Amino acid sequence: MSTENGPAPAQRPTRDRGVTGPKGFKAAGVAAGIKESGGLDLALVVNEGPGQAAAGVFTTNQVKAAPVLWSQQVLQERKLTAVVLNSGGANACTGPEGFQDTHATAEKVAEVLGVGAIEVAVCSTGLIGERLPMDALKAGVEVAAKELAGTDQAGLAAATAVMTTDTHPKQSWAAHPDGWSVGGFVKGAGMLAPNMATMLSVITTDAVIDGDTLDQALRATTARTYDRLDVDGGTSTNDTVLVLASGASGVAPTPGDFAAVLTAVAGDLVKQLQGDAEGVTKEISITVTGAACEDDAVTVAKTVAEDNLVKTALFGSDPNWGRIAMAVGRSQATVDQHRLGIAINGVTLFEDGHKAADRGEADLSGRDVAIVITLNLGEGEATVLTTDLSHAYVEENSAYSS
C-alpha cells in the first residue's frame, strides 16, 4: 500500500497503547520490592514470535552499567525473546559482582520462560553504585511471568514499572494500513542528553523484518530522535533503546515504510520525555539552519541547549538572544558572527550580526519556545529539543539522591 511518491501515511501515533499494541507481545509490570516506595519496579516484555529479530543502541558513556554490558553482548545475535527491566537501582559501578547480578537476572527470566539466557536483554535504572536486592528481583520475575498478558493494561504496567523521577508513564503506538504496527514505552526525566538520555526504551513491532534491517532502521531513527533531546547534557551509564520484532502480522514492510512508522513512534516518545523532564516549565526547540554541515548544526543546537545562561533566561521568559549568540560562538562548529541571525517565537531579533528588533517584541509567556538560529554558511540543518533550567530542576536534583 505504499504510494508511488513514498511511504504510505501511517496512523498518527496514539498514547493509549504501547509495547503490547503490535501482535505477538506480552508484558507485565509488578512491584518486586526493589524500590523503597513499594511501587511497580519490575517490567517484563516477551516476544512470542514467530520471529525474534532484535536490535539495540546503548549509551556512549565509557562508564557502562552491568545490564548495558550484558545486553550489548547478547544483541550480537540480533535476536531476543524477552527484556526484563527494573527501576530502583542502576546496577552501575558495581564491579564484576554487579555483572553477575545481571547475568543471574537473565538466567532467572530464561528459566521461567524456558528459553536461553542469551535471548534475554536486561535494563536497569535508578541510583548508581548500589547492588540490587537479588532475592526480591528474582521473586519479582516469577510473579511477572505469571502476569504476562497481551492487553493494553499489561503494556501500561510495564511502562509504569520503569519510571524513576518520571511523573507519568510514556508510551506510543502507530499502525500502518498494511496491517502491522510499532509500539513502545520510554522512561527518563533527568540525566537526559546527547547520544541518548537516561533513558530506557523498549519498542516492539509485528512487522516481518530481519535483524540487520531492524538494526539499521533503529540507528537511523535514534540519531534523529532520542539523540536530539538534550535536557541537561548528562549521558547516563544505562541508556538503552531496544526494538523487538515478532513478525506476527505476517507483513514485510518496505524499509522506508518501516522507518517512517518507527520514527513517528520514537519521535512521539521523545516528545513525551521532553514534556516530563525534571523541572520543565518550557518545551524548547532549537533549530539551526544554514550550517556548513548537519554535524555543525547539531553541535550548535546542543551547545545552546546545554547552556545554563540560555536555559535560565528562558525559565525567566526573557528573550535574551545575546546569551544565545554567546553559546553559538563558543560551540566547536564554524560560525561567522557577521552572518549570524537569531529568531525567537517567530520574531527575528538579530540578523547578519545586527540587532533587528527589541527583545521585548518576542513573546515567551507560553510553554513552547521555538528558537531558530541562522548561520548563513551552508545547507546543514538540525533541530534539538530541550527544556529550561528552573528552580524545580534544582530542587529535584539537590533534595533527593537519584
Added chain:
Amino acid sequence: MSTENGPAPAQRPTRDRGVTGPKGFKAAGVAAGIKESGGLDLALVVNEGPGQAAAGVFTTNQVKAAPVLWSQQVLQERKLTAVVLNSGGANACTGPEGFQDTHATAEKVAEVLGVGAIEVAVCSTGLIGERLPMDALKAGVEVAAKELAGTDQAGLAAATAVMTTDTHPKQSWAAHPDGWSVGGFVKGAGMLAPNMATMLSVITTDAVIDGDTLDQALRATTARTYDRLDVDGGTSTNDTVLVLASGASGVAPTPGDFAAVLTAVAGDLVKQLQGDAEGVTKEISITVTGAACEDDAVTVAKTVAEDNLVKTALFGSDPNWGRIAMAVGRSQATVDQHRLGIAINGVTLFEDGHKAADRGEADLSGRDVAIVITLNLGEGEATVLTTDLSHAYVEENSAYSS
C-alpha cells in the same frame, strides 16, 4: 635574590591593593552614567612608564565583542599606555557601528592623555547586543582622566567600576623581595568558563620586562589559573586579561621569579571569582590524577565541573559520587571504569570500580568541597575550580537580563 633551588619566595598576595600597587601606574573609577543604577561604571588604568610592555589573552568565543577585536589588534605591538574599561554594556553583537564606538572610545582616551589610540586597550562588560551611550562614555573618560591617581583608593575605584553581578570588587597584589611587584583586579560572576570567564582582568607590574617575555608569562599563567575556573561552561564574548609593565622598579626579575609572582596574583584573583560566583554556596575543587595526560585531566575535571546533576547534588550537600562517575565516563578523555576512584572531602567512596564506603561517610556540610578523581592510567594531573548550581544561580539568571 633568587635562591639556588628556584625562585625566591614572594610575599603572599594581599587584597588591599591592586593595579596601583606596582610603581608607575595610576587609575580611576567614575560614574559615567552608562549603568542605569548610577554606580561606578568606567575605569581607566594608565601606565606612566618608563616602559610600556603589555600582553593580553582574549576569549576563544567565535562571537567576539568589538572591544576584543580592537584590543587584540592594538596588542600586536605588545605596548600599551592605557586601558579603559566600562561596565553597563558589552558592546558585543553590535556590528561595525559597535566597532566604531570602541575606536572612538580609544581615540577619546588617547586625546585626553596625549598618546596614540593604538596604545589604548578597551574592555567592555554587560548586556550583549546594545550600543553604548557614547556621549556619556566620552564625558566619563574626561572625568576619569582628571581623577587619575596612584593611590590604593584609585585602584579600588577602578576595580569597582568594572563590576556587573559581582557583589564586591576583587583585587590582589604581591611584592617580590627584590623590589618589584604585581597587582591586578578582576571582575566576573557568571558566564564563567573554560578558556576564560566572563571576565575582565587588568594586571600591572613595575618589573622591567619585555613584551615577548610578558606575553609568554601571561599565557602560561592564564592556562593554569583563569582557564581552570569553570562556573557554568559559558565563555563570554568579552573575556580579556591584560598585563601592563611599567619597569618603574628598575629591577629585571628572572622569568621564573616573574612567573611565580604573576601566578600567585592571578591565582588569588581567580579564587575571588570562585568565591563570588553567581549563586555560589559551595566552593568546589575538582582534582583529577592519574590521567593519560594533562589535557585529559583537564577534560575530565571540566566535564564534572559543568555537569548540572553533579552541581545540584553538591548544592544539596549530597556526596552522590555516581553522578561524578557518570560525568567522568561521558567526557572525551580516556577512562577505564574498572580503575576509576572517587574521593570527596578525604573519604574514598569508590575505588577500582567498586563502592568503597557508604556515601554518608563524606561530610559535605561545609562551604568547601574537594573532589579527587583517580583514573590510574598515567601521570596527568589538573585541578579545576567550580561552584554549585543553586536556587540563587537560577534566580539571578532568570529574573534579570545580564
